Amino acid sequence: MFYKDTFTRRLILITLFVRLAVLGYVLFFNPLGTDFFTFPDSLNYTHPAHTLLEQGTLLEAYTNRPLTFRTPGYPLFLAIIWGIFGQSNAAVAFWQIILSTALIALSYQAARVFLSQTAARAAALLCAVSTVYWAYSFAYLSDVLFAFLITSYLLAALLYIQKTKIAFLLWASLLLTAAVFVRPVAYNMLFISLCLLVIHHRKDGVKKIAKTAAVLLLPFLLCTGAWQLRNWKQTGYTGFHSSAAYNLYYWNLDSVARANGLPAQEGSRLLSQALPPDFNNWPLSQQDNWFKQQAKPMILKYWPEKLLRAPYWLAKTLLGGSYTQLSRLFLGRPPLTEEEFSYQLNKPAPIPVKHLRRLSDWLLLGLCFLQTLLTAGLAFAGAFLLWKDKTKRNCLVFIGIYILYFWGISSTFFGAGGRYRAPFESALCILGGAAAAVLWNKLTRRKKPAR
Numbered sequence: 001m002f003y004k005d006t007f008t009r010r011l012i013l014i015t016l017f018v019r020l021a022v023l024g025y026v027l028f029f030n031p032l033g034t035d036f037f038t039f040p041d042s043l044n045y046t047h048p049a050h051t052l053l054e055q056g057t058l059l060e061a062y063t064n065r066p067l068t069f070r071t072p073g074y075p076l077f078l079a080i081i082w083g084i085f086g087q088s089n090a091a092v093a094f095w096q097i098i099l100s101t102a103l104i105a106l107s108y109q110a111a112r113v114f115l116s117q118t119a120a121r122a123a124a125l126l127c128a129v130s131t132v133y134w135a136y137s138f139a140y141l142s143d144v145l146f147a148f149l150i151t152s153y154l155l156a157a158l159l160y161i162q163k164t165k166i167a168f169l170l171w172a173s174l175l176l177t178a179a180v181f182v183r184p185v186a187y188n189m190l191f192i193s194l195c196l197l198v199i200h201h202r203k204d205g206v207k208k209i210a211k212t213a214a215v216l217l218l219p220f221l222l223c224t225g226a227w228q229l230r231n232w233k234q235t236g237y238t239g240f241h242s243s244a245a246y247n248l249y250y251w252n253l254d255s256v257a258r259a260n261g262l263p264a265q266e267g268s269r270l271l272s273q274a275l276p277p278d279f280n281n282w283p284l285s286q287q288d289n290w291f292k293q294q295a296k297p298m299i300l301k302y303w304p305e306k307l308l309r310a311p312y313w314l315a316k317t318l319l320g321g322s323y324t325q326l327s328r329l330f331l332g333r334p335p336l337t338e339e340e341f342s343y344q345l346n347k348p349a350p351i352p353v354k355h356l357r358r359l360s361d362w363l364l365l366g367l368c369f370l371q372t373l374l375t376a377g378l379a380f381a382g383a384f385l386l387w388k389d390k391t392k393r394n395c396l397v398f399i400g401i402y403i404l405y406f407w408g409i410s411s412t413f414f415g416a417g418g419r420y421r422a423p424f425e426s427a428l429c430i431l432g433g434a435a436a437a438v439l440w441n442k443l444t445r446r447k448k449p450a451r
Contacts, residue, residue, distance in 0.1 A: 002105040005117065008124050015128045016101045019137065023093050026138065026329065034089040034138075036328040042140035044070050049078035050087075066234040068242040068284060071227070073182030074142035093138050099148040100133040103426055106148070110155040111430045113162055114395040116437055123433030126375050130429070131368045132422045135322035138329055142182050143422040149179035150186055151426040154402060157193065161200065161394050166215055169197075173219045180224065184241050185409060186423070190220055192405060196398060237284035245291035247413075252295070254309075254414035255302035264414055310412055317411040318376050320418025321368025327355050330364065372418065375425070378432030379403075386434055396431075403427050 002008045026034060038046075047061035048070070058067035058075055067075070078092060085091035107127040111120035127133070136143040153175035160168035176193070179186045197216060201209050224240055231237045253267030260270060274294075279287065327333065355361055386396045403424045410420030421428075 002108045002112075002124070005108070005121070007121050008105070008108050011121075011124055011128055012101060012104050015104060016097070019097045019101060019134070020094070022329070023090065023097060023138070026093070027090055030329075031332040032328055034093075036325070037089050037093070037138055037140050039139060039141055045074045045078060045142065046140055048072070048075040049082065052076070052079045053083055063280070066231070068231055068235055068237055068239075069246070070243065071181050071184055071241050073178065074145055077145055077182075078140075092140065096137045096139075096144045100137045100144050103130075103133060103148060103151055104128050106151045106155055107426045107429045107433075110151070110158055110426070111433050113155070113158040114392050115430070115434055118440055119433040119437035121433070122436035122440070123429045126378070126429040126432050126436070127426055129371055130375070130425050131321045131323075131326060131371050132418055132425050135325040135329065136419060136422065139325065141419075143419060146179060146182045146186075147422040147426065149175055149182060150189075150406075150423050153179055153189075154399070154427060157398060158395055161398060166212070169212060169215050170219065173216045177220045177223045180220075181227070183423075184244070185406070187224075187240070188409075189402070189405065190217070192401060196401070200394070235284060239284075239288065242284050242288065245288040245295070248295040248299075249291040251413050252298040252302050255305050256298070258305075267414070306412065313411040313413070313416040314407065317407060317416045317418065317420050319369065319372045320416075320421065321365070321372045322418040323365050323368045324355060326368060327361060327364055331360060333357075372421075375428050375432050378435040379428040380431075382431035382434035382436075385438055386431070399427050399430060403431075 002012070043061040048058040048067045051057060051059040051064075052075060058072055059065065060067055060069055081091050081095055082088070104124045104127045108120045108124040111123040115123075133144065133147065153172055156168050156172035156175055159165070160172060172193070176186060176189055180190075194213060194216060197212055198209055201212060228238060228240055231239065250268060250271055253271055254264040255267070256270055257264045257267030260266075262270070276282075276290070279290070282290070351365075356365065383396065383400060386392050406424040407421075410416060410423070
């Protein structure tokens with residue numbers, strides 16, 4: 001266990017202390033105060049949290065209708081903190097720091113399931129210096145809570161692969177369910193997990209497959225089904241969340257802008273202007289159908305362009321160091337306008353030129369890039385090395401599919417960046433730990449005097 005390992009225990013305590021010290025700096029000395037906690041997307045979480053506390057129900061930010069666009073996980077998290085500690089930015093940051101620091105322990109524990117202690121320590125160290133987890137501990141966004149839950153699911157799944165105990169599978173289902181309620185992007189992991197589960201037990205007979213499939217599926221389907229029932233009763237909408245079709249429609253915004261000879265950011269405005277009159281008053285199911293009908297021809301038209309751009313977006317997510325948020329956190333600058341901040345979040349350019357005004361900005365950018373490059377490089381090397389070991393292939397295949405899913409689904413749209421690496425950053429750290437352990441062993445072996 002991580003708490004029995006002196007190195008990891010000290011690493012966790014030091015990281016926690018430093019992050020809390022940074023929180024103190026933000027509260028008392030950072031010229032931006034806690035203003036930079038709020039993002040354009042934050043109101044979609046904070047408003048329903050407020051209405052839950054004040055009115056006993058979750059309501060949408062802009063319409064005050066029952067919440068369907070977002071799922072209730074993160075608003076509920078905020079409401080619990082605010083209900084206990086008051087509506088304090090410091091309290092939210094404190095508990096998100098606790099979760100982001102706990103990711104170090106989860107990374108160590110997940111690596112230790114099938115790797116050496118040295119590899120697990122290296123995974124923990126890589127996680128501790130992750131720019132993503134540092135940056136978004138100080139934000140009203142669901143990234144840290146989601147990363148904590150989905151990494152917990154990853155740990156439970158690896159334990160099941162290695163030990164095949166039904167309790168681990170049940171925990172995996174419950175944790176995946178909780179993660180989906182925070183960010184629905186994890187929903188497809190249920191079907192991926194089910195396929196891998198059937199393959200894992202392909203030689204164990206139909207009864208074994210049916211039993212394990214039921215353990216994986218039932219908790220998930222009962223909980224998500226209950227939320228869909230709530231949606232139907234309160235709004236007449238039977239889906240799990242209403243942002244899926246919306247995202248499908250706006251997924252093409254950069255291609256639409258380019259086709260009209262405009263900057264990519266203008267695509268959102270063009271698509272919004274194309275909405276029918278009184279569209280926001282339509283029933284949600286009717287809105288969904290319209291979004292899907294409009295999105296289909298755009299996807300068919302623009303998929304070659306999307307395919308050509310995919311390597312760039314994939315690289316941007318993998319190597320994005322969340323520099324914009326970190327420069328506000330550590331340097332307190334620049335105080336961007338809303339338009340400039342939106343540009344930085346969704347910039348098509350690889351370098352955040354609007355931020356780079358002083359030497360300290362360039363130094364921080366360089367450190368961010370080195371951290372992400374090191375983690376990504378070690379992760380690819382670790383995957384290559386582990387593939388050679390047949391005893392570890394089952395775990396490697398699962399982690400590889402897990403990474404590819406979250407990496408791919410988070411990168412094939414305009415605005416992809418380092419923030420969307422949060423769900424699979426811990427998995428990269430685990431694979432990176434495997435490579436780092438090999439390098440460490442080679443280095444220490446060379447230093448030993450010959451006998």
